[in-house]
Amino acid sequence: MSITEKILCSKSHEFLLDNGDNTYTVGLTDYAVEQLGDIVFLELPEEGTEYKKGDTFATVESVKAASEIYMPVSGKVIAVNTSAADSPEILNEDCFEKGWLVKIELTGNEAEQADLLDYEDYKEEIE
Amino acid sequence: MVKETFIHDKHVALGAKMVDFAGWHMPVQYSSIIEEHKNVRENVGIFDVSHMGEVFVSGFDAAAFLNSLVPQNILELDYSKAVYCQLPKENGGLIDDLIIYRLGILEYMIICNASRVDEDLNRLVNHSRGFDVKIYDRSHEFSLFAVQGPKADELMRKMGLTTHQNSFTICPAVIGGVKLLASRSGYTGEDGYELLVKNEHAEYLWDEILKQGKEFNIMPIGLGARDTLRLEAGLHLYGNDLDENTTPVEAGLSWSIPKDKHADYVGKDVIMGQIANGVEKKLIGLKMLDKSIARHEYEVYFKGEKVGTVTSGAPSPMLGANIALAYVKNNKEICTGSIVQVMIREKLHDAEVVKRPFIEKRNKVRL
Numbered sequence: 001m002s003i004t005e006k007i008l009c010s011k012s013h014e015f016l017l018d019n020g021d022n023t024y025t026v027g028l029t030d031y032a033v034e035q036l037g038d039i040v041f042l043e044l045p046e047e048g049t050e051y052k053k054g055d056t057f058a059t060v061e062s063v064k065a066a067s068e069i070y071m072p073v074s075g076k077v078i079a080v081n082t083s084a085a086d087s088p089e090i091l092n093e094d095c096f097e098k099g100w101l102v103k104i105e106l107t108g109n110e111a112e113q114a115d116l117l118d119y120e121d122y123k124e125e126i127e
Numbered sequence: 128m129v130k131e132t133f134i135h136d137k138h139v140a141l142g143a144k145m146v147d148f149a150g151w152h153m154p155v156q157y158s159s160i161i162e163e164h165k166n167v168r169e170n171v172g173i174f175d176v177s178h179m180g181e182v183f184v185s186g187f188d189a190a191a192f193l194n195s196l197v198p199q200n201i202l203e204l205d206y207s208k209a210v211y212c213q214l215p216k217e218n219g220g221l222i223d224d225l226i227i228y229r230l231g232i233l234e235y236m237i238i239c240n241a242s243r244v245d246e247d248l249n250r251l252v253n254h255s256r257g258f259d260v261k262i263y264d265r266s267h268e269f270s271l272f273a274v275q276g277p278k279a280d281e282l283m284r285k286m287g288l289t290t291h292q293n294s295f296t297i298c299p300a301v302i303g304g305v306k307l308l309a310s311r312s313g314y315t316g317e318d319g320y321e322l323l324v325k326n327e328h329a330e331y332l333w334d335e336i337l338k339q340g341k342e343f344n345i346m347p348i349g350l351g352a353r354d355t356l357r358l359e360a361g362l363h364l365y366g367n368d369l370d371e372n373t374t375p376v377e378a379g380l381s382w383s384i385p386k387d388k389h390a391d392y393v394g395k396d397v398i399m400g401q402i403a404n405g406v407e408k409k410l411i412g413l414k415m416l417d418k419s420i421a422r423h424e425y426e427v428y429f430k431g432e433k434v435g436t437v438t439s440g441a442p443s444p445m446l447g448a449n450i451a452l453a454y455v456k457n458n459k460e461i462c463t464g465s466i467v468q469v470m471i472r473e474k475l476h477d478a479e480v481v482k483r484p485f486i487e488k489r490n491k492v493r494l
Contacts, residue, residue, distance in 0.1 A: 038161045063160040
């Protein structure tokens, strides 16, 4: 099963991946990355920080502009992709696997995922 | 309604990401801003800048008329030469910045920013009373392509350019079989040409330059790289670094203003007064000392005090650092080598004050 078959996407272009071990990975969708163009800077949160669904948890900068990245669900950051922060261009190469942003433990309930779309529906939504 | 240039569909076919800019639907990037930027510095690129305005001024008083509007000395502008000018208001603030070309004994062409054509025309028309001049906005007749980079001259020669032009000169030429006006100028800090062509030949010329430019590794370049290229070259962008509340002296453009111009011009008292007595704010170049990027409207601090505002900021692909232009209080302690701070998402980030241009310019052509 490819990764795009497993992820859920927000309308603000973040993805949420259930890792199957009570942890989730959060990143930016390929559409977001393509729209941004060359990614040149990434500001990621500290491990241990807790966010509510919809909070800004990171900032991504393309050559042209800075954009905020929002939590698709409530969660506590348990891992940060420091290699993406060091080499943000890896998001342009592979946003789903190498270019993930943070791993979290959920702190909210399942209902928070109700407005997230599977990848096929997300693609349709943005077209 | 958003306007389209005559080669709009070419941009779309080339896969450009299109954005609205100054009322025009323009390509911001084709492949990657960084790749496009580097290609202009290393090879050659072609830009569609047909959104820019072309205003023709002719008549017995054309020279004196323009001379009464800009700080530069238009009476001394020779035939076929160009000069970088500003269009000040009475208070010294700028309506626009322009290139004025002398096309004939009694004829001049003004290239103005797309977003300011209407304001420029208002100023020109309202100021023309008592002058024997005719003012024509011919922006809708022409397309304008910039061919920029170290290989631009070779490409233009291959395509039929025979004249040897110094920088800031304009000549009629036939390039790729198309009659046009070729100006050796640009907005990148590189050598290159700006080609003014009738709209009906625009598509053909664009295709032909891309085709003939293949052996020089030509790329189409979008407005994104145009912005990073001009910023590295320390060139101002109207609307960011210049506006109606900023004088050319504050903007660090005093080098372009003759101190001995006899004739009066709009804003002269303020501008000459500032040259003599100094200014309260000044434009500085910044290099960020970490990976953060200063952007338009971010605040600048010095010794804990807010001293100014960033007007342009972006990564510099050639320096591998992030650079910016900012206006700060004209404090003598803020000078080349000083460290200031930029407030980015509620945190202060150190930046060094550096000289402009940020990179060495390579567009000085003297033959």
